[in-house]
Amino acid sequence: MNEAQNPSEANHPNPGRISLVGIGPGSVEHMTLRARAAIAEADVVIGYVTYIKLVADLLEGKEIVRKGMTEELDRAVSALEQARLGKKVALISSGDAGVYGMAGPTYEVLFQAGWTPDDPVQLEIVPGASAINACASRVGAPLTHDFCSISLSDLLTPWPTIARRLDAAAAADFVVALYNPKSGRRTRQIVEAQRLFLRHRRPDTPVAVVKSAYRRRERIEFTTLDRMSECEIGMLSTVLIGNSNTVIQHGLMVTPRGYANKYDLSEGGETRAGERPGRSLSTGLLGWLEGLQADHAAGDSIEVLAARHRLPPDYIRATLSEALEDEPVEAATEEAA
Amino acid sequence: MNEAQNPSEANHPNPGRISLVGIGPGSVEHMTLRARAAIAEADVVIGYVTYIKLVADLLEGKEIVRKGMTEELDRAVSALEQARLGKKVALISSGDAGVYGMAGPTYEVLFQAGWTPDDPVQLEIVPGASAINACASRVGAPLTHDFCSISLSDLLTPWPTIARRLDAAAAADFVVALYNPKSGRRTRQIVEAQRLFLRHRRPDTPVAVVKSAYRRRERIEFTTLDRMSECEIGMLSTVLIGNSNTVIQHGLMVTPRGYANKYDLSEGGETRAGERPGRSLSTGLLGWLEGLQADHAAGDSIEVLAARHRLPPDYIRATLSEALEDEPVEAATEEAA
Numbered sequence: 001m002n003e004a005q006n007p008s009e010a011n012h013p014n015p016g017r018i019s020l021v022g023i024g025p026g027s028v029e030h031m032t033l034r035a036r037a038a039i040a041e042a043d044v045v046i047g048y049v050t051y052i053k054l055v056a057d058l059l060e061g062k063e064i065v066r067k068g069m070t071e072e073l074d075r076a077v078s079a080l081e082q083a084r085l086g087k088k089v090a091l092i093s094s095g096d097a098g099v100y101g102m103a104g105p106t107y108e109v110l111f112q113a114g115w116t117p118d119d120p121v122q123l124e125i126v127p128g129a130s131a132i133n134a135c136a137s138r139v140g141a142p143l144t145h146d147f148c149s150i151s152l153s154d155l156l157t158p159w160p161t162i163a164r165r166l167d168a169a170a171a172a173d174f175v176v177a178l179y180n181p182k183s184g185r186r187t188r189q190i191v192e193a194q195r196l197f198l199r200h201r202r203p204d205t206p207v208a209v210v211k212s213a214y215r216r217r218e219r220i221e222f223t224t225l226d227r228m229s230e231c232e233i234g235m236l237s238t239v240l241i242g243n244s245n246t247v248i249q250h251g252l253m254v255t256p257r258g259y260a261n262k263y264d265l266s267e268g269g270e271t272r273a274g275e276r277p278g279r280s281l282s283t284g285l286l287g288w289l290e291g292l293q294a295d296h297a298a299g300d301s302i303e304v305l306a307a308r309h310r311l312p313p314d315y316i317r318a319t320l321s322e323a324l325e326d327e328p329v330e331a332a333t334e335e336a337a
Numbered sequence: 338m339n340e341a342q343n344p345s346e347a348n349h350p351n352p353g354r355i356s357l358v359g360i361g362p363g364s365v366e367h368m369t370l371r372a373r374a375a376i377a378e379a380d381v382v383i384g385y386v387t388y389i390k391l392v393a394d395l396l397e398g399k400e401i402v403r404k405g406m407t408e409e410l411d412r413a414v415s416a417l418e419q420a421r422l423g424k425k426v427a428l429i430s431s432g433d434a435g436v437y438g439m440a441g442p443t444y445e446v447l448f449q450a451g452w453t454p455d456d457p458v459q460l461e462i463v464p465g466a467s468a469i470n471a472c473a474s475r476v477g478a479p480l481t482h483d484f485c486s487i488s489l490s491d492l493l494t495p496w497p498t499i500a501r502r503l504d505a506a507a508a509a510d511f512v513v514a515l516y517n518p519k520s521g522r523r524t525r526q527i528v529e530a531q532r533l534f535l536r537h538r539r540p541d542t543p544v545a546v547v548k549s550a551y552r553r554r555e556r557i558e559f560t561t562l563d564r565m566s567e568c569e570i571g572m573l574s575t576v577l578i579g580n581s582n583t584v585i586q587h588g589l590m591v592t593p594r595g596y597a598n599k600y601d602l603s604e605g606g607e608t609r610a611g612e613r614p615g616r617s618l619s620t621g622l623l624g625w626l627e628g629l630q631a632d633h634a635a636g637d638s639i640e641v642l643a644a645r646h647r648l649p650p651d652y653i654r655a656t657l658s659e660a661l662e663d664e665p666v667e668a669a670t671e672e673a674a
Contacts, residue, residue, distance in 0.1 A: 022466070022470075024369065024464070025464070028370065029369065029370045029371040029374065030369050030370070030371055030463075030464065031369060031370060032361065032366065032367050032368060032369050032370075032466070033365065033366045033367070033368060033369075033370070033373075034366040034367055036370075037366070072594075072596075073596060073600070096466060096470040096473075096474075096480075097474070098470060098473040098474055098478055098479070098480045098481070099470065099473075099480050099481075099484075100480075100481065100482075100594075101481075103473075103474070103477075103478035103481065104478040104481025104482075104591060104592060104593065104594045105481075105594055105596065106478075107477060107478050107589060107591045108591070108593060108594070108596060111586060111587070111591075116587045117587055117588060117589065125474035125475075125478070126367075126474070127361070127362070127367065127466040127470040127471050127473070127474040128466055128470070129359070129369070129433060129464040129465055129466055129467075129470075130466075130467075130470060133359075133433045133435060133436065133464040133465070133466075133467060133470075134464050136433075136435040136436075136440075136464070137433075137434070137435055137440070137462035137463070137464040138462075140440075140444060141435050141440035141441040141443075141444050141462070142435070143433075143435045143436050143437075144435070144436075144437065144438075144440065144441025144442075145437075145441075145488075145494075146485065146486060146487045146488060146499075146502050147436075147485070147486055148483065148484070148485040148486075148506070148511060149483060149484055149485075150483045151482075151483060154617045154618055154620075154621030154622050155599070155615070155616065155617055155618065155621070156594055156595030156596060156598055156599055156618065157482075157595050157598070157618070157621075158598070158618055158620035158621065158625065159620065159621055159622040159624075159625040159626075160620075160625060160646040160647065160648060161510070162483075163646075163648055163652070164508075164509045164510075164647055164648060165483050165509045165510070165511060167509070167648065167649065167652070168505040168506065168508055168509035168511075169485070169505065169509070171501075171505055172501045172502045172504070172505035172506070173498070173501075173502070174485065174502060174505075185616070185617070186617065186622070188622055188623070189622055192622065192656065195652065195655060195656065196652060199649065199651070199652065249448060250448070250453045250454050251454060252444060252454065254441060254444045254445070254448075255441060256441065256445060257409075257437075257441045257442055257445070257493055258493030258494050259409075259410060259442065259445060259493060261493055261494070261495070262492070262493055263410070278492070279492065279522070280491045280492055280522070280523065281491055281492065281493065281494070281495060283491075283495035283496065283497075284491030284492070284494075284495065284496055285491050285496040285523070285525055285526055285529065286525070287496075288495065288496040288497060289496075309497040309500075310497065310501055311497060311500055311501060311504065312504065312536065314536070315500070315504070315532065315533060315536065318532060319529065319532065
């Protein structure tokens with residue numbers, strides 16, 4: 001033993017570690033190398049039975065703690081206890097450990113117990129593909145544009161908070177993934193989500209219901225927003241709602257990235273008039289600001305401009321009050337020539 | 338050759354394949370087994386130089402096509418041409434291939450070229466951890482609650498669309514990841530994003546700027562919303578903005594999942610009065626609806642209720658007009674006993 005060691009290490013000659021491992025969708029081949037290594041290195045593996053079975057080949061000689069559904073805090077406490085004994089603990093989550101996963105509760109429990117990053121017990125989070133990524137890859141390419149993830153579970157979140165997020169995501173035309181859409185007890189949440197979405201979105205907005213992506217009982221159902229709540233949706237389902245441009249074509253759900261805004265895709269990909277390859281759209285921030293200033297100078301009021309662009313009047317006012325600095329449009333046009 | 342073969346297979350005795358491979362954050366150990374296998378099986382590998390270097394050990398004897406930044410459509414066309422010759426093509430994206438990645442443009446190009454899922458050329462998407470997951474795992478546990486991903490790039494998206502999403506995400510208290518926050522040319526977008534967020538969020542809302550997660554030049558900076566635009570932000574940065582409950586504690590950014598709504602964490606985890614373990618909160622959907630009906634019966638108008646819960650009046654009216662069916666609160670209380 002080296003006397004220069006810091007005292008906490010001296011008290012824990014073999015400091016433990018907690019690895020929060022996201023194993024991805026739940027097939028061995030979609031786990032990362034690090035996820036498998038963290039499990040292989042562990043003395044103790046904690047997780048749901050289903051996920052533990054997936055890594056059966058790595059478990060020889062390890063202590064296994066199988067846990068049920070509503071024991072997140074218990075699992076974190078138990079992981080810390082084991083790590084304090086100098087053990088390496090792997091705590092398994094499906095998908096990404098940080099997305100509605102064990103990372104949050106574990107930090108909450110560790111902070112409560114006085115743990116800090118200087119503690120001899122080290123914490124590692126191993127990221128993985130979350131359900132939104134796995135489900136998207138099975139239905140086509142729905143996440144090519146801005147998206148939200150919203151959990152419909154009200155076990156820890158008041159309904160008005162969830163409802164405000166559904167309303168905002170629907171209004172602002174996000175692609176949306178609904179996690180925990182329905183359970184035996186929670187059946188009305190998906191009906192309310194549909195009601196909130198239909199206030200802003202077309203009834204024929206494409207929807208995909210994906211159950212158990214990459215697992216044996218995988219099931220994909222395409223539908224539309226107005227029929228969403230009639231689908232077979234359960235605890236293992238993720239619901240993907242497209243934005244106003246999303247299409248289902250040849251049985252694939254695809255959200256265009258926006259190339260059609262800049263290129264004429266039917267004419268061999270020629271750039272549209274006024275647009276430049278590799279540069280902001282003419283309706284991008286600076287082009288838009290220039291147009292806004294011109295319209296305002298021509299007599300359009302703040303309120304008229306706010307209504308036209310569906311943005312708050314005080315935002316329009318604030319941004320109009322600042323000079324255009326970067327890349328004035330005239331100079332940029334010359335540059336691109 | 339079997340005469341029962343379908344005609345398209347007969348014309349392509351050795352049908353090609355396109356694999357859109359998400360390699361995760363950009364370190365070998367965070368790639369999935371399937372990502373590495375799809376590259377190992379490929380005849381042709383297409384991607385940015387940086388990502389191709391990462392898989393150098395798998396490339397012996399393969400054709401390599403290194404591409405630049407703004408050539409997504411070219412890359413997809415080139416992948417299809419090669420696959421039509423019967424080759425296996427791996428098209429590499431960082432993060433998840435579906436999130437602002439190559440999956441969308443590839444489907445757009447393939448559909449344009451008359452490809453359908455019955456084509457002899459097969460398409461596979463290999464999901465991976467996206468930047469939001471990788472960055473989150475390095476800063477703590479910010480994604481424990483509902484989140485949005487918004488790209489600030491206006492190369493293909495008009496600014497008002499982006500601004501409306503920023504405004505909605507800020508108002509509805511999502512955790513938000515900003516992709517493509519800034520480039521040499523695009524410097525004002527992050528200032529405008531900050532302006533929109535400050536209309537709804539406290540100036541001291543925690544923000545993390547993560548550059549090159551899991552790569553050699555990884556850099557993490559914590560700041561607050563009011564100072565966000567002063568940070569060093571570039572093409573390789575992802576910006577994470579917390580929700581109203583997110584904290585930075587001991588150098589870690591953590592968004593509570595909401596256990597404190599149900600449990601008294603300082604008192605050994607006792608369930609709070611009126612709450613039940615494993616069940617919806619008393620302010621969950623059914624409890625909330627019951628309260629809403631009681632308040633309405635007691636004389637509160639639709640408008641008063643809408644203002645109280647910050648939800649649209651017509652939503653309040655619609656949901657009040659439907660009877661409570663599932664799990665009436667009285668019965669549920671007995672069940673839980």
